[in-house]
Amino acid sequence: MENILEIQNLSKSYKQFQLKDIFFHLKKGFIMGFIGPNGAGKTTTIKLIMNLLKKDAGAINVFGLDHISHEQAIKNRIGFVYDENFFYEDLTLQEMKKIISPFYANWDEEIFQHYIHVFQLSLKHKIKTLSKGMRMKYSLALALSHHAELIVMDEPTSGLDPVFRSELLDILAELMQDENKAILFSTHITTDLDKIADYITFIHDGEIIFSEEKDTIFEEYCIVKGGKDLLDQDIRKCFIGIRENQFGFEALGKNRDKIRSLFKDHAMIERPSLEDIMLYTVRGHHHV
Numbered sequence: 001m002e003n004i005l006e007i008q009n010l011s012k013s014y015k016q017f018q019l020k021d022i023f024f025h026l027k028k029g030f031i032m033g034f035i036g037p038n039g040a041g042k043t044t045t046i047k048l049i050m051n052l053l054k055k056d057a058g059a060i061n062v063f064g065l066d067h068i069s070h071e072q073a074i075k076n077r078i079g080f081v082y083d084e085n086f087f088y089e090d091l092t093l094q095e096m097k098k099i100i101s102p103f104y105a106n107w108d109e110e111i112f113q114h115y116i117h118v119f120q121l122s123l124k125h126k127i128k129t130l131s132k133g134m135r136m137k138y139s140l141a142l143a144l145s146h147h148a149e150l151i152v153m154d155e156p157t158s159g160l161d162p163v164f165r166s167e168l169l170d171i172l173a174e175l176m177q178d179e180n181k182a183i184l185f186s187t188h189i190t191t192d193l194d195k196i197a198d199y200i201t202f203i204h205d206g207e208i209i210f211s212e213e214k215d216t217i218f219e220e221y222c223i224v225k226g227g228k229d230l231l232d233q234d235i236r237k238c239f240i241g242i243r244e245n246q247f248g249f250e251a252l253g254k255n256r257d258k259i260r261s262l263f264k265d266h267a268m269i270e271r272p273s274l275e276d277i278m279l280y281t282v283r284g285h286h287h288v
């Protein structure tokens, strides 16, 4: 299966933050959720992919091409949505579209008009009158109207109400009927991804914790709930994160089979959500 996006040993240092040896790849036909808490490095990684920031080291290939030497050709084939999208505030949506659309060889006016209608936007309105959610919808309409093969979205659901968030997820799922496309979708609203993502890449403090198929993640990780009498030093070491209170504990573990054989029927073993995996990993062994 062909990789649409390949990132290897990518590094970038700021004064107080380092992106360390980032690696992951995204295959044609799949949706990847890129998750991590605030400040983990999601936007920095995405800006590096889009060559909006200069990397210190590493390689980024999009459609098998280096992202800098083939920047224009690559950007023609990417639909990019992020909340700092630059628009001229005094222009109408129609005027702004007229500036943007000629940059894309495959611009499709019919699709654009379709999304403007579905998203209930008016092309006569000025950009500066748009709410945060409407602005995001406009960015989406632009990104989805040039037959992009890779859609890169940085926090596309932030600022959107639950009804539209759900509609957006349906639109993305529909786009994936075309097996030649792929989507990279960064968010900290992990419930959005439970539904549609095929792969999850989890970044924390500038490092990739895992980049795996979603189903594999759910097979591997588990939540264990039990009484405090079950906990000793060795057992604690089996867990990635533990929450304890006076009655008992709840913990995130990896290697479900090993944990099941360790606890037998003395503890409850459940399927975690992506949010559980993120929270326990970030908080580690702190008491809460």
Ligand SMILES: Nc1ncnc2c1ncn2[C@@H]1O[C@H](COP(=O)(O)OP(=O)(O)OP(=O)(O)O)[C@@H](O)[C@H]1O
Binding pocket: 014, 015, 016, 017, 036, 037, 038, 039, 040, 041, 042, 043, 044, 045, 188
């Ligand atoms: N231009 C910059 N100069 C210095 N530090 C920066 C700069 N841009 C980002 N950072 C720092 O890099 C870290 C990662 O930021 P980034 O925006 O990539 O995180 P994120 O995962 O997208 O977070 P969020 O979910 O809050 O958007 C943060 O600590 C941030 O303060």
